[in-house]
Amino acid sequence: MEVETVTREKVIGWIKDWAKKNGNLAHIEKVQGLNGGWEKWAQVELALYINSDDVPGVLAIREQPVYKDNSWHVDLLINPNDTALDQTILLELKCLNRYLNVPKPDDLLTKIWADVERNSQRKTEWANSPLLAVALGHGKAMWDVAKSKFMENPLVSPGKTTLLVIDEATEFWGITYSP
Numbered sequence: 647m648e649v650e651t652v653t654r655e656k657v658i659g660w661i662k663d664w665a666k667k668n669g670n671l672a673h674i675e676k677v678q679g680l681n682g683g684w685e686k687w688a689q690v691e692l693a694l695y696i697n698s699d700d701v702p703g704v705l706a707i708r709e710q711p712v713y714k715d716n717s718w719h720v721d722l723l724i725n726p727n728d729t730a731l732d733q734t735i736l737l738e739l740k741c742l743n744r745y746l747n748v749p750k751p752d753d754l755l756t757k758i759w760a761d762v763e764r765n766s767q768r769k770t771e772w773a774n775s776p777l778l779a780v781a782l783g784h785g786k787a788m789w790d791v792a793k794s795k796f797m798e799n800p801l802v803s804p805g806k807t808t809l810l811v812i813d814e815a816t817e818f819w820g821i822t823y824s825p
Contacts, residue, residue, distance in 0.1 A: 652704060652726055654778045657735050661780060664695040678741065685741040688782065689721050692739075696724060712736060712772040713764060734775045738762075742783030 665671055670691065677684040689708050696706035703726055709719040725734035738761035758779050765777045 652724055652733060652735050654735060654776060657724060657737060657778055660696055660701055664692050683741060685739055688739055688741050693722055712769055713767050714769055715767065718764060736775050736777045738779045740781045
């Protein structure tokens with residue numbers, strides 16, 4: 647099996663592919679209203695997709711202790727099988743709950759920035775692994791608020807932020823940030 651090179655751009659593409667594959671947008675529509683949110687579900691489903699034959703030669707592992715504080719875990723660690731740590735992408739996900747409106751967009755963005763700031767607290771062996779923070783949500787009203795709040799943040803700079811609409815018909819969207 648040929649080993650895939652893992653980049654932030656490829657991870658973003660895999661998230662888009664996962665969301666559109668096998669009715670996942672319909673599943674997302676259903677799970678995002680569940681009590682407790684849908685982030686853990688998205689982590690598991692995205693890891694299963696990345697570990698499938700759709701993404702050969704890549705391994706996704708959930709909840710890995712890459713930070714100095716062992717109570718903090720990266721949502722997904724994504725790397726080509728058996729490769730150097732500096733070729734590993736650390737993925738932090740945040741998923742906005744549309745129906746319960748919790749967390750509100752401001753809360754969601756605060757949590758994204760907490761993940762980004764935690765980036766400086768990595769264990770030495772993970773220091774060179776790129777971080778990708780991704781916020782996922784649903785609904786045009788939430789997209790408009792999240793987009794404007796995200797772009798107003800002083801940490802945001804051109805080239806580090808990508809606003810992507812994954813599926814306009816279902817209003818599923820994402821914002822990525824790469825420090």
